[in-house]
Amino acid sequence: MSRPPGTFTAPLAPFRGEPSPVGTTRSSPSRIVGGTPSNGDVIKYYIVAQDQATAANLWYTPFAGASHSDVNTQNSAPTTPNSYTISGASLAGSYIIGPGQTYTSLTNAGGLFEAINNGALSGDLVASIATDINELGLNALNQWSETGTGGYTLTIQPDAASERLLYGDVSISGGMIRLNGADRVRIDGRFSGSGRYFRFRNNNTAQPVFTLLNDASADTVRNCFIESGCTSTGAIVIGAGVTTGNDNTVIAQNVIRDRTDITTTPLYAGIYSNIASTSYASAGATISDNEIVNPTSYGMYLNSTSIGDAWSITGNSVYFNHPTLSSLAIAGIWFAPGIGANGHTVSGNAIGGNAANCGGTVWTNAYTS
Numbered sequence: 001m002s003r004p005p006g007t008f009t010a011p012l013a014p015f016r017g018e019p020s021p022v023g024t025t026r027s028s029p030s031r032i033v034g035g036t037p038s039n040g041d042v043i044k045y046y047i048v049a050q051d052q053a054t055a056a057n058l059w060y061t062p063f064a065g066a067s068h069s070d071v072n073t074q075n076s077a078p079t080t081p082n083s084y085t086i087s088g089a090s091l092a093g094s095y096i097i098g099p100g101q102t103y104t105s106l107t108n109a110g111g112l113f114e115a116i117n118n119g120a121l122s123g124d125l126v127a128s129i130a131t132d133i134n135e136l137g138l139n140a141l142n143q144w145s146e147t148g149t150g151g152y153t154l155t156i157q158p159d160a161a162s163e164r165l166l167y168g169d170v171s172i173s174g175g176m177i178r179l180n181g182a183d184r185v186r187i188d189g190r191f192s193g194s195g196r197y198f199r200f201r202n203n204n205t206a207q208p209v210f211t212l213l214n215d216a217s218a219d220t221v222r223n224c225f226i227e228s229g230c231t232s233t234g235a236i237v238i239g240a241g242v243t244t245g246n247d248n249t250v251i252a253q254n255v256i257r258d259r260t261d262i263t264t265t266p267l268y269a270g271i272y273s274n275i276a277s278t279s280y281a282s283a284g285a286t287i288s289d290n291e292i293v294n295p296t297s298y299g300m301y302l303n304s305t306s307i308g309d310a311w312s313i314t315g316n317s318v319y320f321n322h323p324t325l326s327s328l329a330i331a332g333i334w335f336a337p338g339i340g341a342n343g344h345t346v347s348g349n350a351i352g353g354n355a356a357n358c359g360g361t362v363w364t365n366a367y368t369s
Helices: 112-118
Strands: 026-028 042-045 047-050 058-061 067-070 073-076 082-085 090-097 120-129 154-158 164-168 177-180 185-188 198-202 210-213 220-222 224-228 236-238 250-252 255-257 267-273 286-288 291-293 295-302 312-314 317-319 331-335 345-347
Touching: 047 067, 058 067, 090 112, 112 120, 220 224, 255 267, 267 291, 291 295, 295 317
Parallel strands: 090 120, 120 154, 154 185, 164 198, 177 210, 185 220, 198 224, 210 236, 220 250, 224 255, 236 267, 250 286, 255 291, 267 295, 286 312, 291 317, 295 331, 312 345
Antiparallel strands: 026 047, 042 082, 047 058, 067 073
């Protein structure tokens, strides 16, 4: 058993089971060396057993790659030992995120995401944001461990009908809020079922605000203002899956736009997905009733290798009211499902004007072919 940088060691101990046909067996339970385990450490271990025949017989669990001269003398450990993770606190119920609270941020050191990654959920968790927060993006949210029934949700919401700004200049790949395989996350800017009281802003010009990746599924981002200065992808990125894809994502009733604190940083795209053909595409996404404001290249860029079955893109508005016109050709919705992707709905979207639903004046562009 080891915790890096420790090694496998094995004190001799009697085997407390049935004797083998050739005599009493002996097993070697391991002990941890090289330090004391702490939250988030992965403990790796294996079992070796030896009988007491003159020419001793040895067996290993797991077997592949393991080799011993005897029960106490290791030549090589298994290629893939068994393992488990040391978990920290078990979280459930309601938490306030803000000054003087247990957690003062989502992504910073000592924040909620780090606590969840190092611990486990024992029930549904609701995190209410009570203040503006400078998010450094140090911790993605991974798929958490669970105790009990399982299938729990994490809801992140404002604590009152007052806008909460979560902002940063995060250059880490994937941006400020990264859902790294985390399922059933609900980021909901409503208070008591209505309004938009979250504003997320990443000032960095190379990274998005949100990224869903590595099979993050059944996640929702709704009723938020989402501001991005990213000039190469989007404010929200649906990234690559590793086994199934980032399935059943809901992006609804947000205002996704360029930054409102300055007027010089363009928004390349509102929602973006363009993964390598060797990755797993995402299925079942719902993108509905959003406003995408001032894109300079795409309102949405959703390319073939990213798209699995049954996407629904309905009721969205793409418009432009920035004082500086774009000199690029702009596609309101670029949706190009690949071969074999079926069951899509794209309807009721409005592209044009300088307000939602093609309202206000005509969208004027400076592009010339």
